[in-house]
Amino acid sequence: MLTKRERNMTNRFMMRMSLGAILAFVGLLLSVMGYNAGSIVIAGATVIVLAFVIRRWTGDQPEHDERTGKIWAAGVSCSWLVTIIFLAALLAGGYLGLLALPAQTALEAVAWVMSLSAVIFLAYFKYKGDVEPA
Amino acid sequence: MKTRIKELRARHDLTQEELARQVGVRRETILFLEKGKYNPSLKLACKIARALQAGVEEIFLFDEDELEKS
Numbered sequence: 001m002l003t004k005r006e007r008n009m010t011n012r013f014m015m016r017m018s019l020g021a022i023l024a025f026v027g028l029l030l031s032v033m034g035y036n037a038g039s040i041v042i043a044g045a046t047v048i049v050l051a052f053v054i055r056r057w058t059g060d061q062p063e064h065d066e067r068t069g070k071i072w073a074a075g076v077s078c079s080w081l082v083t084i085i086f087l088a089a090l091l092a093g094g095y096l097g098l099l100a101l102p103a104q105t106a107l108e109a110v111a112w113v114m115s116l117s118a119v120i121f122l123a124y125f126k127y128k129g130d131v132e133p134a
Numbered sequence: 135m136k137t138r139i140k141e142l143r144a145r146h147d148l149t150q151e152e153l154a155r156q157v158g159v160r161r162e163t164i165l166f167l168e169k170g171k172y173n174p175s176l177k178l179a180c181k182i183a184r185a186l187q188a189g190v191e192e193i194f195l196f197d198e199d200e201l202e203k204s
Binding site: 061062066 | 151154155158159160161162163166169172173174175177178
């Protein structure tokens, strides 16, 4: 008999696997129909691999608890703040005529800043153990 | 903040994993609590106190200065 937590873990694993399988299937179907959908197949396969990695990494422990929840929330908040400052700098640079980036390049830069700063803040808070001084 | 979690856990012959499972958190959270690096929520503090059969104030120890600062 599975406990509620074990049932939740199994459900989440099955949901990730199903999502991955659906993505891979849709990608394959589109490829057969002649569309360039290789990236969708790769995305599906990645989701399936991630589902196994997360299951192995968490073992029989909960995936999240209050500490990881706080770290996630603080990491994402700090990342958004950095991104807003970066956007303001891009805008100011544009208005002052210091840089004139094409829209595509600016969007890519923003995406990179947001992703990298989130990873850095999450790693820092995980290493520290908490988001506030103990 | 200092905690007596490690001492009380040893007294009850509990591993970090077992205590974590009892209170519903990851093992790393117990580790950071024992090091005094993580301030738990009141709910988690009460769960730990119940699991270790002690009062919250017996487990989590604050200096007067620390309480004054915040």
